[in-house]
Amino acid sequence: MRYLPLTDADRSAMLEKIGAPDVDALFVDVPEEARLDGPIHGLPMHASEMAVEKHMRRLSKKNLAASDAAFFLGAGAYKHHVPASVDHIIQRGEFLTAYTPYQPEIAQGTLQMLFEFQSQVAHLYGCAVANASMYDGSTACWEAVAMASRVARGKKRKVVLSGALHPHYAEVVKTMAKFTDDEIAHAKPAMQAEPDNAGLMARIDDDTSCVVVQYPDILGRVTDLQPIADAAHEKGALLIVVNTEPVALGAIKSPGEMGADIVVGEGQSIGVGLQFGGPYLGLFAVRDPKHVRMMPGRLCGETQDAEGKRGYVLTLSTREQHIRREKATSNICTNSGLCALAFSVHMTLLGEKGLRQLAAENHRLARIAADKLAQVPGVSVLNDSFFNEFTIRLGQDARTVVRRLAKDNVLAGVSLGRLFPSHEDLSDGLIVAVTEATTEEDIDTLVSALKEALA
């Protein structure tokens, strides 16, 4: 077996040193009746690199890759161009095959990168401090809700969720709340040009620990967060803002600037790629440094070594499970280190100038798509405001239309029926995302495919 270096001669010599007659003698503590007497039945034996590659390629080919289609899916995962150097750097063995930097003297590469990453995220979000990443946006969202409960010292039990929060994120929060006894106030999204902020703010009361709002929201709408922040703060609640498209923040105000207390999001757009939903990259930041010690997840901080040289270490770990056990701020152990590296490299390549250009190009193409789709008979565009995705209504079940168009390699968008299956009245909605990777030809393909399908 090509990955196992020991030879039979090695094994014999080692057993002799150990003083065991055979390898089974090392498994003596396993009860006899539980020991398997040979390779597990029903599974194939080892295979060559070539054979495995062939098998996996056959499975890969059963999928329609985004790049082989006219592609308009978003709703929490976006297709962006990732520069080739990003993938090259994350495949360097020193990054790829290292672990959590428990020994900082020989992990400065990962640690400095994480410090830079934290700084980039904090700047992007308009916050003071970001952590070294979480699993993904949806779990970061739940961790933010749990943190708000800690800030309220468990005295406030109500969590107000915007109806226009990604339904998977809302489901994660609701699932966890079942086990922590938080009360969730949630409504379905209002199918209007503007989100129902008045309705949202009316649900905030003295028992509310936090309000969770997505920006831009699941339907693509961009709304001023300041009034919501003011309403939350008036009742002593925190405003948690969820962002699933970090590229947007190269064009629109940061959540921190508008009073968000905790900003979380999905970082996949920058550097990570689609990957059928994972691994992705949870971003987590707080606006006010006083909340740092309540944060979940790893934090990297600056310090110096015995010779006075600047260096970096994981810090404030007294919040974490390996020290605090059942009193930890979270049970989280790993972060999403390699995805954080991909994000950081891509963001460094972009820089502020590139990010603004990238955002502008996304918005330009999205405007073209919205204008052209608005001309298709039977289609209406819901949004007044949007960044790179918006919602259209088709006057019929969008799921059916999406499946039909997929047969012609047009991946038209994400149907609201798939995301909100229990709300029949949303089923004619389709979320359409447009990025710099979308061509005007793709947009024309979608327009004519929809014309045909709706005729």
Place this chain on the structure above:
Amino acid sequence: MSTPNQSGWKPGSPVQDHNAMTGPDTVTGNRALMLEEPLIFEIGTTETTGVDLPEATSGSNRLGGLERSDAIGLPGLSEPETVRHYTRLSRQNYAIDLGLFPLGSCTMKHNPRLNEKVARMPGFADVHPLQPVDTVRGALEVINELAFWLIDLTGMHGVAMSPKAGAHGELCGILCIRAALEARGDARKVILVPESAHGTNPATAAFAGYEIEDIPANSDGRVDLDALKSRLGPDVAGVMITNPSTLGLFERDLKAISDAVHEAGGFVYCDGANFNAIVGKVRPGDLGVDAMHINLHKTFSTPHGGGGPGSGPVVLSEALSPFAPLPYTARTKDGVVHLVEEEDADAFSEEHFGGRMEHFGRMTAFHGQMGMFTRALAYILSHGADGLRQVAEDAVLNANYILRSLEDLLDAPFGHSGPCMHEALFSDKGFAEDISTLDLAKALIDEGYHPMTMYFPLVVHGAMLVEPTETESKAALDQFITALRSVAKRARAGDESLKTAPHYAPRRRLDETLAARKPVLAWEEPSPPGGTPTMSEQGGR
């Protein structure tokens, strides 16, 4: 013919010249190939970009009047500068690719590069999680095929694939237990966890709303069966047991433990972090386990990536399988693999499972760590049933070889209780009074190794947990043993130079207390006298 290398020195031989590393000062702070690298904020500017994009044109927009006008403060570098920055940083890291990485309980084994290639195939890397299912059947087959292997290797009934990492999998398993108890109207309050457990175990159970109580250990480090039995009762929801344990021992009585817990109406959660020691040799399902997470990044070698991403599927017993979270995949009789989400969960359960599926909710957006699934599946297919069994045998053989090659110099507190599994545990007993485990670990860095896990498990004083894994050759083990023996001798002798180690790493010992006392967690512009220049005015390189 005489060799130019008159001394006969070659790599692997000792270097005795103390002055080899001292020389003149350098104006750059570099030491030849040891290159210092500033922060991107110190070398980049907001006007630099390494990506060619169209110039942004001003004009109308539909951004709701919320255009970003503040300076964001994100530095950019050109592509050559970017590649150099990160390449220089990478060289300050230790990694498996550079040498043995004996971090106990972390299973730092070789990461086959085929798996990297496979994960990047366009049909896996370039598909969106919400594409119509007919366009992603191959991806669903990967999930289902991996699920089949995980179920078969563990002898369990079902598997929840979506958890994002080990601790997330633990949470999934505990929530399944809670959902199953609630479904039978049996609210229980307590989870029992041994003191030797990973910190994630009690943290997870607390997160899920349980009170934590310790399970006592007996003198050979294993769970005390009688003490456990006497604690079981109608308030105990379950136990969390790591097997093999964090002491590197197989829990001989696990089946009896499971029987007792089941008898008392509770469930058994097994922390599968150490599954590498028994994969292909023992099936946890045969020992009465109800739920166990599998760290794909350990046993099935998906890269650790400097701390994630991980992946933590949870295998489940027949009693817990119905409560697995959404989404899940299922192959129906016609051979088609389905993706079951909120949209059709109830109808699917009705049609194919007689309505028995009662998912407890959703733990994450989308379907789990697909990029890890493809890698893990390639790893499993490469090894096959025979290779995986060999993995466990070689991992255990390597660990015992280390245990028996060092126990005369390093105290092995459980060395008397028989062979270890995949990791060897030592304590600091016998060190000179002022020398600690930390000192030994830092000295190991100077010898070119990543240290073992230190001070864990908590039940052993000055613990050192060494997990070599099966991907080390005998020659590599022998060199590591030589290094560790040398350092252990110095620790026993009270060699003062250990206390200032490491001497040859990119950094000397770092001040962690300082970092925590005055946390600096993000870059801030230094404030120069008179005015506040922007990053670009400060001017790049």
